[in-house]
Amino acid sequence: MEKQRYAVVGAGALGGLYGGLLARAGFEVHFLLNRDYDHVVANGLRVDTRLGDFHLQDVHAHASVETMPPCDVTIVGLKTTKNGLLKDLLPSPTREGGVVLVLQNGLHSEADTAAVVGPERVLGGCCFLCSNKVGPGHIKHVDQGRVVFGEYGDHAIDVTPRVQRIADEMVSAGIDAHATGNLPMTRWKKLMWNIPFNGLSVALNASTKEIVDDPDALELAETIVREVHAAAAACGVNVAEKAIAATIDVTKEMVPYDSSMRLDFLAKRPMEVEAILGNPIRAAKAVGFTMPHVETLYRELKFLDRRSR
Amino acid sequence: MEKQRYAVVGAGALGGLYGGLLARAGFEVHFLLNRDYDHVVANGLRVDTRLGDFHLQDVHAHASVETMPPCDVTIVGLKTTKNGLLKDLLPSPTREGGVVLVLQNGLHSEADTAAVVGPERVLGGCCFLCSNKVGPGHIKHVDQGRVVFGEYGDHAIDVTPRVQRIADEMVSAGIDAHATGNLPMTRWKKLMWNIPFNGLSVALNASTKEIVDDPDALELAETIVREVHAAAAACGVNVAEKAIAATIDVTKEMVPYDSSMRLDFLAKRPMEVEAILGNPIRAAKAVGFTMPHVETLYRELKFLDRRSR
Numbered sequence: 001m002e003k004q005r006y007a008v009v010g011a012g013a014l015g016g017l018y019g020g021l022l023a024r025a026g027f028e029v030h031f032l033l034n035r036d037y038d039h040v041v042a043n044g045l046r047v048d049t050r051l052g053d054f055h056l057q058d059v060h061a062h063a064s065v066e067t068m069p070p071c072d073v074t075i076v077g078l079k080t081t082k083n084g085l086l087k088d089l090l091p092s093p094t095r096e097g098g099v100v101l102v103l104q105n106g107l108h109s110e111a112d113t114a115a116v117v118g119p120e121r122v123l124g125g126c127c128f129l130c131s132n133k134v135g136p137g138h139i140k141h142v143d144q145g146r147v148v149f150g151e152y153g154d155h156a157i158d159v160t161p162r163v164q165r166i167a168d169e170m171v172s173a174g175i176d177a178h179a180t181g182n183l184p185m186t187r188w189k190k191l192m193w194n195i196p197f198n199g200l201s202v203a204l205n206a207s208t209k210e211i212v213d214d215p216d217a218l219e220l221a222e223t224i225v226r227e228v229h230a231a232a233a234a235c236g237v238n239v240a241e242k243a244i245a246a247t248i249d250v251t252k253e254m255v256p257y258d259s260s261m262r263l264d265f266l267a268k269r270p271m272e273v274e275a276i277l278g279n280p281i282r283a284a285k286a287v288g289f290t291m292p293h294v295e296t297l298y299r300e301l302k303f304l305d306r307r308s309r
Numbered sequence: 310m311e312k313q314r315y316a317v318v319g320a321g322a323l324g325g326l327y328g329g330l331l332a333r334a335g336f337e338v339h340f341l342l343n344r345d346y347d348h349v350v351a352n353g354l355r356v357d358t359r360l361g362d363f364h365l366q367d368v369h370a371h372a373s374v375e376t377m378p379p380c381d382v383t384i385v386g387l388k389t390t391k392n393g394l395l396k397d398l399l400p401s402p403t404r405e406g407g408v409v410l411v412l413q414n415g416l417h418s419e420a421d422t423a424a425v426v427g428p429e430r431v432l433g434g435c436c437f438l439c440s441n442k443v444g445p446g447h448i449k450h451v452d453q454g455r456v457v458f459g460e461y462g463d464h465a466i467d468v469t470p471r472v473q474r475i476a477d478e479m480v481s482a483g484i485d486a487h488a489t490g491n492l493p494m495t496r497w498k499k500l501m502w503n504i505p506f507n508g509l510s511v512a513l514n515a516s517t518k519e520i521v522d523d524p525d526a527l528e529l530a531e532t533i534v535r536e537v538h539a540a541a542a543a544c545g546v547n548v549a550e551k552a553i554a555a556t557i558d559v560t561k562e563m564v565p566y567d568s569s570m571r572l573d574f575l576a577k578r579p580m581e582v583e584a585i586l587g588n589p590i591r592a593a594k595a596v597g598f599t600m601p602h603v604e605t606l607y608r609e610l611k612f613l614d615r616r617s618r
Contacts, residue, residue, distance in 0.1 A: 300509075
């Protein structure tokens, strides 16, 4: 089967890593770049990863979507805070019939993409990934790396051939990629980590290690994990009970890590407060379930986000 | 009636102000001082207040309780985080039969004093006061000033002659003092302010004005005021519904103010997290009522308190 052609919109910590791995494996990958464009054209893309550091000198780099060819798969790695740009970015690289794979944080983050290209062309997924952009065209993949994606919808949808094909191609490129027949489950499981650890890392100005090493911060993190687990159940997504302890355990074993939200906060960039906390709160509220611990964190983060800019 | 003799243990923002006003009015007031002793002996006590700035050159200053005479009323203005000192400080200045007036923040803050002198000799009260110690022997009273006190107990107790007498003496000294027959009500009403505004001022590193000026911080503060109001009701203390809006309104009209907890935090002193948040949470939990918003704040503050020292 012929290799699909990929576009990466938002070539940061996530798009740079996965797009880079696909390009290294011989896939044609077109990167839409913003501030890093000149640097990448001159110096290529550098990826430090436990999978084996690599450097791609010749990259299909684009400063504008207008130069991008139609692609089979467009990977959206933008922050959700930039979703207002999608209406101008997505139509060009995504060929007629091509799909858009939204690998953004949060819940219902696919909705903005679906509004542009139509929900039937949207896949969604979560990255369980510690990766940062440490300089222009320079990605540092610190830990983890799994990506799980599937058809977009608010209920389980069996893995389709197009989802399986992308997963197979990613696996062939060395990516720990998995197709899922239950995207809502995947998203809520990730929220069980993202809400407490992104949120508290900003509210407490602390790394994941500082949080799990402190008895009170750990107790609060566990309480929030439980609350998100219960909210998922209220929304009809029954994550296994053992995922609660596993979420904490994986964080204890993780290298000390600054969450993406904390990095955004420290850099005075907009934080993904609505995608990661606001949307789950509203989804739960719509079915009559309240999340008071998460709401407290949400309001604090909204305040901090507003003040930091 | 002869004027009573007063002792002030903890002559800071609160003890310095009220003790200073009593001394200015001709009461014999003995101040127990710690680091400020030498300064006050040399320079006296300076109080800047909207009630009229004053300076007391000759102050009954003591570096140790051993030089303090037996007093009729001992005012405890120490931070609750120093209550471990009370067993050594209280017996000396409080004459046999004299009372101890605990003007500390929080709930059940009188318990440590009661353990030393016996509950029958304990009065408790709350100060609705914006006052700071701005230098050695120098108090700056910024806003408000009301003090409300009564017999110590977990239920309403009619105003006794000894409570009324102290209130009358304070009023004669220009203090906005009020006797109450319902100390638990007074304490919970103060907690409706202290929990949100002390707590959020540290968690958000913000003044009261920044909190009430931000829509999300204000929403969170209001939610917490409601939660404390409901916890009080669960504990049998029915604060009027209108106190919820009044608590927010008074803060909107207040001059921008750094709460005592924020000042402690910024100075890396221990914060009164247990007295102001921990004790109310536990009192509510004992009657089956949970305070999830306050608990979130409590855990955050415990973390911040531990890390700051």
